[in-house]
Amino acid sequence: MNQSSVLQGIPGKGKLLTEVSLFWFNKLHDVIPNHFITADIDEMPEEVRSHKAKLEGRTMLVKKANVIPLEAIVRGYITGAFVTSHPACFISHNDLQVLHGLNTRNRGQYTESQCLLGSLNLSSFLNLYSLHLQRLTRDNTMKTSHLSKVSPAFRFIVHHSNCCISCINCRERNSRESRLHIPPAIQHGVCLRSFEGNHIS
């Protein structure tokens, strides 16, 4: 029998998400402090314990903290939207495959598993009233008021995550220009994702 079914939510998804979070909070607890207190309902206040049946496995008691609304994604492989939004192909550098000008003409030659690279994607809510995450660039980071107070180290990361792919693409078009622009990150075999659409189009 062939049958498709319509799901409203995925039963148990919230419990799985909670378990994944717990794994990482535990793994990283001695690297950086976090907001986690407990996920054991029996250790929570009475007003929570009285809903144990509903909340068990999907609930965390956490410390209040000041939030920096920033999402950072480290990718080891290019998949999905990254491929279509960043036409590029690959060069080999110190035995590391890095992103390089995969255009519509030759995109089909590469499978996702071949697209090994290190990339760092930074997103944030450019508008605090929006749930939509947007990629950060040098320009919009400075214009985003809730990010304007973050540290110089963060600005450094955004700056460097912006520059690499566009520089490689420059090399395709104009080798002299590219030599001037290739950033230290590339020279060390690390490729960070570019957000500069004007170089990639």
Next chain:
Amino acid sequence: MALLISDLQGAPGLNLLSQGKVRDIYSLESDPDSLLFIASDRISAYDVILKNVRTPPHNEQ
């Protein structure tokens, strides 16, 4: 049965502060320095909460 909404408004001692794509966040009257994060079974993709999803047909013997 999927839990789509934590639905604890009106529960004594708990106040709903915010609902995100997946998590509901409550404050606790007994512990003003803490928050309660509840992960629902809601589905979101590309920053949108999906009301429902249709799973592909599967074969049964």
